[in-house]
Amino acid sequence: MRHAEHVMGTVVSFDLRPGDLGQRALRAALKASCATLHEADAQLSTWKPQSPLSRVRRGEIDLAEAPPCVAEVLRRSAEARELSGGWFDPWKMPGGVDPTGLAKGWVAERALDPLRLAGIPAAMINAGGDVVAFGEPQPGRPWRIGVRDPRSAGGLLTVVELDAAVATSGVYERGHHILDPRTGLPARGVSSASVTGPELALADALATGLFASGGLGLGSIVALEAYDALVLQDDGTVVATPGFKSAPRSLVLR
Numbered sequence: 001m002r003h004a005e006h007v008m009g010t011v012v013s014f015d016l017r018p019g020d021l022g023q024r025a026l027r028a029a030l031k032a033s034c035a036t037l038h039e040a041d042a043q044l045s046t047w048k049p050q051s052p053l054s055r056v057r058r059g060e061i062d063l064a065e066a067p068p069c070v071a072e073v074l075r076r077s078a079e080a081r082e083l084s085g086g087w088f089d090p091w092k093m094p095g096g097v098d099p100t101g102l103a104k105g106w107v108a109e110r111a112l113d114p115l116r117l118a119g120i121p122a123a124m125i126n127a128g129g130d131v132v133a134f135g136e137p138q139p140g141r142p143w144r145i146g147v148r149d150p151r152s153a154g155g156l157l158t159v160v161e162l163d164a165a166v167a168t169s170g171v172y173e174r175g176h177h178i179l180d181p182r183t184g185l186p187a188r189g190v191s192s193a194s195v196t197g198p199e200l201a202l203a204d205a206l207a208t209g210l211f212a213s214g215g216l217g218l219g220s221i222v223a224l225e226a227y228d229a230l231v232l233q234d235d236g237t238v239v240a241t242p243g244f245k246s247a248p249r250s251l252v253l254r
Helices: 023-044 052-057 068-083 100-117 200-212 218-222
Strands: 002-007 010-017 122-127 130-134 143-148 156-162 165-170 190-197 228-233 238-240
Touching: 002 023, 010 023, 010 100, 023 052, 023 068, 023 100, 052 068, 068 100, 068 200, 100 122, 100 130, 100 165, 100 200, 122 143, 130 143, 130 200, 143 165, 143 190, 156 165, 156 190, 156 228, 165 200, 190 200, 200 218, 200 228, 218 228
Parallel strands: none
Antiparallel strands: 002 010, 010 122, 122 130, 130 165, 143 156, 165 190, 190 228, 228 238
């Protein structure tokens, strides 16, 4: 079963493999998953002026007065800032703290929970290029996710055999829109940065930070257990960590 949900300023797509689960239970699980997305968007959006996160950013309410998810996302963002070597830094963004680079992945992970609880054997959620999945779409075969090539409309840079999560930041629709936290200017040097790992929230933040670093943050990801990365540099060079699955053989490995 496939479904597309417009939320969080993007299209979140679902690919559900229900097995023996009945249609009524499947649709109820999908409805609960979509409700999770919309509820989190209402609380964590930086575009909605009355969201709790927006009110915290303006100093109208304290963090303790906001829903627990706001504090959780900011706590995880602080952890990601350290793990990325400071290249992912929501506190350096204009207009106040902006954890969007982690929050979308965090929300997508939460949306998987109703699907697991319903007994769906395999499911994939793609939140605007940030993908999280569980189970096997076919017996003995992992989920395979194409990473778009920003140089070619409809082209693929690589195909990832997905264990859990992959997040990509790139110059697809908005160009070099990610800011370098050390200069406050649009980051340069990288056209696409993808990170795989067990948690989409952290992979999302690391991909954002890797793009913001112009590729300099790759060493921080190499140092992390279970996370790997692939970078397309602006000059066309492709660099990957040794553990990046299904990377083309022509890549330069570090």
